Amino acid sequence: MDKSFHSVRKQFVKSVLRESQVDKDPLLQLELWLTDAINSECPEPTAMVLSTAGIDLKPSSRVVLMKDLDVQGITFFTNYESRKGQQLRDNPHASLVFFWPRLERQVRIEGTVSKVTEEESDAYFASRPEASQISAIISPQSREIPSREWLEKRWQSAVGSKQSAVETHIYVSVGSRQLAAGSRPSNWGGYRLVPDYFEFWQGRAERLHDRLIYQPDESGWRIFRLAP
Ligand SMILES: Cc1cc2nc3c(=O)[nH]c(=O)nc-3n(C[C@H](O)[C@H](O)[C@H](O)COP(=O)(O)O)c2cc1C
Known part of the structure; x- marks a missing residue:
């Protein structure tokens, strides 16, 4: 095997992530980081890797674009009969990953996916070129x-x-x-992931990265740190 990949490495030094800095609400924290990614002109700032697994339990991943972020969750649009659509029908558990290399940041999200309302899908479809x-x-x-x-x-x-x-x-x-004319096909529309787990990752020097986790508890979200 060609070993030249071994030397591909860089130091992460752009920023730090402290418990005292982050929003108590992970969706608001995600919105802050998305805004940073857009303002920093990261390429495809709303692109996220969606991973799903159907009844065979074999995970599969692909990039989709986040189109909405609100208190209800994170929305993307696709074909309901696609591979991901079939997998989500069989198993609604999924994960999302954002990666913004320019900011040395990653966000991992896990949750449960369901279809958005027909009205939401119609409205987004109508807004497309x-x-x-x-x-x-x-x-x-x-x-x-x-x-x-x-x-x-x-x-x-x-x-x-x-x-x-x-x-x-x-x-x-x-x-x-x-x-x-102009109407949305019934096999195309939105899905919303309602999150139950977040990890905000900020690259740090010497691989001592910052990783802050959000998990639901009685008071809202418990925030804690994982070893890098
Ligand atoms: C930058 C980028 C954005 C994409 N956005 C979407 C999207 O929003 N919706 C979608 O269905 N596919 C999107 N795709 C294509 C998917 O990655 C994938 O090829 C397609 O959805 C079929 O996946 P599946 O066979 O696993 O269902 C995008 C791909 C890239 C690289």
Whole structure:
């Protein structure tokens, strides 16, 4: 094996994380760190790794974009029939990881996932650019497809149908489905993770990193430190 990876290492020296500094509410602390990531122009600051496991208990991970953060939890949007959608149907327990290398920070979150309301999914779908809406409609996410050309043809024909639908104010035809122009397909929408565990990680010099955990207790959240 090529050993050159062994020398890839850097010192983490950007900041510190103290119990006295952090918000008592982990969702507010997450909002603070997300704001720092956005203000520091971290690439894709809202990107997070979502890990799920279905009935076979084999974990699988992929990046999704966080689209909402509030007292209820953390929301992302996807295809309900995708691999992650099927796994979440079988097992709602999931984890999320944010990593902002520029800030030398990681946040790990665990919790239970459920679908957001139809109204929330409709509202977010309607806010997306039309090209993204069409892609969500025509892409059978996570299914095997014959070719790139097959996908592009499907997209083009949906664009054509949509244009004529707009002219005649009627419907978009996608595959065997008929969709009201601009409407969200029922297999696409949001999920919300309601967290029951947070870890805020700040890289420190000599690998003596800061790790603060939040776990629910009677008074709200218990905050404690783990060894790095
Ligand atoms: C930066 C980035 C952002 C992404 N955002 C999303 C997203 O918000 N929703 C989504 O379904 N897939 C998103 N993807 C694609 C997923 O990583 C993944 O390929 C897709 O959801 C299928 O995953 P699955 O087969 O495990 O269901 C994103 C990928 C990257 C790299």
